[in-house]
Amino acid sequence: MARPGFVLEVDDRTPPLVVPDGVGFRLERFPLDTRVVYPAESLPAVPDVAEAINSALDAPLDSPPLTERLRPGMKLTIAFDDISTPIPRMHRPDIRGRIIEAVLRRAAAIGVDDVSLIAARGLNRRMTEPELQHVLGERVFRSFFADGRLTSHDAEDPDQLTTVGSTEAGDVSVNAAAAQADLLVFVHLADWSGNGVRAVAAGLGSSATISQLAAQPEHGDQRSAAEEIDARVAAACPIFQIEAVLDNSAFAPPLEFLGKREWEWNLKDQAAWLAVHRGMAVISGKARRRILGTAQAGYAPLQIVAGAPDAVARSSEAKVSAQRVVEVNGQADVAIMGVPQTTRYSVDSITNPVLAAWSALGATFNAHRGRPVVRAGGALIVYHPMPADFSPLHHPSYVDFFAEVLPATTDPVQIQEKFEAKFATDPWYTHLYRASYAFHGVHPFHLWYEMAAAREHCGDIIWVGAHRPTVDRLGFRAASTLADALEIVSSSVGRSPSISYLHNSAQLVADVR
DSSP states (O other): OOOOOEEEEOOTTOOOEEEEEESSEEEEOOOTTOEEEEOOOOOOOOSOHHHHHHHHHHSOBSSOOGGGGOOTTOEEEEEEEOTTSSSSEEOSSOHHHHHHHHHHHHHHHHTOOEEEEEEEOTTSOOOOHHHHHHHHOHHHHHHHHTTTOEEEOOTTOGGGEEEEEEETTEEEEEEHHHHTSSEEEEEEEOOSSOOTHHHHHHHHBOHHHHHHHTOOGGGSOHHHHHHHHHHHHHHHSOEEEEEEEEOSOOOOTTSGGGGSOGGGOOHHHHHHHHHHHHHHHTSOHHHHHHHHHTOEEOOOEEEEEEESHHHHHHHHHHHHHHHHEEEEOSOEEEEEEEEESOOTTOTTSOOOHHHHHHIIIIIITTOBSSSOSEEEEEEEEEEOOOOOOOOTTTOHHHHHIIIIITTTOOOHHHHIIIIIHHHHHOHHHHHHHHHSSOOOTTHHHHHHHHTHHHHHHOSEEEEETOOHHHHHHHTOEEESSHHHHHHHHHHHHOSSOOEEEETTGGGOEEEEO
16 A cells, blocks of 8 residues: 655664755755655556546546547547656656547547647647657557648747637637637646646647746736636637546656665665666766656556546546645745756756756745745755756757846846847747747746745755856855755754755645644
8 A cells, every 4th residue: 555745854863865966866964853755655556547548538527428529520639748747758658648549549430530639838849759759659650740630839830829819918829720629639647737728728828828827926916817818718629638647656767766765775775776876976967867868757647537627627636636745744944855857848958057946946846735845034955066058959048048137137027027028039039949949938937937936935045066156147055065055044044943855856745734
């Protein structure tokens, strides 16, 4: 039986603990009484994936069965998440590919011939052919790619977009193939946020529509604007949503020991750690990135549910909570976390310093129920080397965001007012997004806005082992060791602060009581 999330208090018997540290891991000894928040072990997976998919399609929530929504001669559009989830990528066969195959079988049996597939990438980079094949499987990929029925969403192509309404901030536009279809089947991997219609809008919206979802709250009621967009998209698109919730099996051989609690490591686990640690120490950073970036995980689905987007979202969010939420007793003076090599936006690429900052201050810090793990005015200590390395192929606008925007200001409101429009309309960024493999020009802006809550909440943000000029540019401070970091923040949190370390933070959501 799976064990729930666990909070360990460090004592004299506690071994050194694993901390993700960019292109590698380190073992770190934490001060006595540090609370170590471990994610839950994986809940039981569905016993038969094919049966679970069929059951979801045949007995959906608040919707007729899929077969009753299909008819000969109709236009069917199937959209699916891109490679930004899950991280690490899923071992083949990817659950999305299996779901899509089941949908296609039903469509073929009924005589639906007008079928197209869309990678719902939003403002993310285009997927390569091998990446598409990994998600869809070889058979579906070959059937649809050769004749142009498999495409990537283009948030900047006016010929691909249809306006479906408006908000006070502007028009709401989505992919025309989705809006004009008789049925849009949207296949989504559910996570802590962004399920239901919100996932459709973020994956298939125009750049202006997605920017409305990411707008700063100071410029209006962000929640109301997002709900308006959801309503416009739901009214315009007949959506049959299919969502899968995955378990916490994020580490596959030879790294499966990283998913265990350190005091439970056996001799084989200890030997594996030594081999990985020594091997990583003697190879180049580029080679380490390649090895860690190609890692795949043995995820299994906990639940597959289909039907009306809102009902599906509620069911998915309940299951995600059951798998990921860990109860933590009280806020800490200091929260500690590590940033791994690969983030959602650096698959097969480089985790540049803006992405590393977002991984900690955006994704991890905001993964909580109501209250962050660290108290207001407390300190955040993060592990990552933070070299000023960028991928010119994938992140060209990040290079200029780092070089031009951050030296002028790190304030998100000023950044939005002074710089966002320029990056949003820059023809070179737009060309690279559409024709190459670059993230959209405004992508770093949206991630920077997601960090605003952490920056406002925390009195100090310290990066351990980080490149100091890079950290300074981002508006943070650097320390050589954990002890140095705790010394730096002692003026605000005292000499004996309460500390919480979020272990394998991508697999947990904190419920701070």
